Amino acid sequence: MSPILLIEQILNGLQFGVMLFLMAAGLTLIFGVMGLINLAHGSLYMIGAFAAAAVAGWSGSFLLALAAALAAAAAAGVLVEILVIRRLYRRDHLDQVLATFALILIFSEGTRWLFGSFPLYLDVPEALSGPVTLPGGIRYPLYRLVIIAIGLAVAAGLFWLIARTRIGIRIRAGENDREMIAALGVDISRLYTLVFALGAALAGLAGALVGALQSVQVGMGEPVLILALVVIVIGGIGSIRGALVGALLVGLTDKLGGFLLPLLFRGFMEPAAATSAGAALASMLIYILMAGVLIFRPTGLFGAGT
């Protein structure tokens, strides 16, 4: 194993991690501020990807496609919040899970009805396609580097928003005591809609960015949703910092584990058996990580109460 390959895998883990962060940030914000479990977050990711594919196909511009993804996912978020979610804040989590699960089915079949059952085409923009050579002779796809940069920029922007702005103060206050900030004259339902739209837009952005690398198809959001849930459990529910650390941990564990475990097993097993045993264990690795974190920190790495 060469160091170049290892560095490449670390970059892959980072890229996967920041993509998960975009999903997990919205999920954890919504849970932290409103106490709501939103299973339909994966559908917002799918909407972002479909909107991007449709607009890119129509206009040929990737920037326009990204803007459309943000707008479409945020709009869908606002719509869902006003029509459905608003009625669920005072209900228990089981009702929320049931209702948002229904939303997944509605969004999936609705998307199929609009776009058909076949995957859509969305490609990396011409200017960002192909590999670049990094110092040390590593050839790495430019687009993935751009995703890492965008993800880190969004993380920085979110920290700034939460820590430094008036909206951020309200969001933090809403997390702590919603009756009190309502009594202080903040329109709490408008705040909730705003937070929900922000979370949805981040999911839509993730969907559009990743849609260019993957297949844009119905049901693409659910596998990512499961990983994002793992991330916020590891990071601590409600914490943006936790979401970032958790996402990078999950990304790196997944990519490095999938790569190193079969190699490790090859030291004492036959190659074919090592490949299959390593692959099997690697797919469990992030859940083992989650269990490990929960044993030592039951509220997650940055969860309240630690």
Next chain:
Amino acid sequence: MKLKSLILAAALAATAGGALAGSHGGKVKVGMITTLSGGGAGLGIDVRDGFMLALKMAGADNVEVVIEDDQRKPDIAVQLADRMIQSEKVDVLTGIIWSNLAMAVVPAATAQGKFYLSPNAGPSALAGKGCNPLYFNVAWQNDNLHEAAGAYASQAGFGKTFILAPNYPAGKDALTGFKRFFKGDLAGEIYTKLGQTDYASEIAQIRASGADSVFFFLPGGMGISFLKQYADSGVGLPLVGPAFSFDQGILQAVGAAALGVKNTSQWSKDIDNPANRAFVEAFQAEYGRLPSLYASQGFDTANLLLSAMARADVGDTEAFRAALAAADFDSVRGDFAFASNQHPIQDIYVREVIREGDVFTNRIVGVALEDYSNAYVDQCRM
């Protein structure tokens, strides 16, 4: 003595009456269980459309088809099959796309005396020890296209191939099938996660392995993701794969990243025979899109059924089975016959992805395996 023969006669009459009541007057009721919603719906829709098109073109008004969606879930497929057999009283079942669903439905259906014609899934268990006189596979045995890919990789002179497939039974069969006919060395072998969408890690390993070619089996969305990321990585080694990642339904989503890739298939839209030309033209006219290999399999399945109905009554199990086994129909693949385990004997072609106008499609560039059946014929005793 007299009483005894009287009872015997009455019993005989009763059976005869029963046989009469069970006679179908040439009508056949087909239960189609296939995937029409969720991630794999494109395949089920194509099988259904191909099947219904064949009935329409033949003007067959003596076939009644009941269609249900299994949502790609084995438990739902089993429920649907039970209902179709018990209350709908179908004669023939068909439609299942996925091998795990086929394994859940087919043995139970054949045990209850129903014919099963598989338009897609061909798990090795049903081709070998678990073969059944009432089970026919009209598509392929699961290993076939991978075996053909191995044969092609050897013919093309590849000596060091990197192979990868998802970590589930069909993925393991795929790599086994490839290795069965591949004579070169392996540069590496990876099992990926089922449903994985990011292949950066695998592509980095391919780049570092010193391989001269790559064989991959990643059906559906997994293949789209892999192909786009592989093209973007600039690795650029020749790719070989089974047709599942290059069928008409997903090529448009892959785009130029798939151009030039060699893939193996028992069918292609440019196979030159009258049945295929008529099929491709009628499919486009009816549905406004190019047919996929799944559509061709659904089409052949319906035509096989019609050919058997012309020769025998479905109530006479033995005669109907013989009529099916004769495979007396014009397959869109050209020559088609059943091996003794009732799986196809057919040519498997090498296709290349090309661009026709603004549509991505395949054309045949060679034959990988000629008149090939499958590796499990000897294990089937019936």
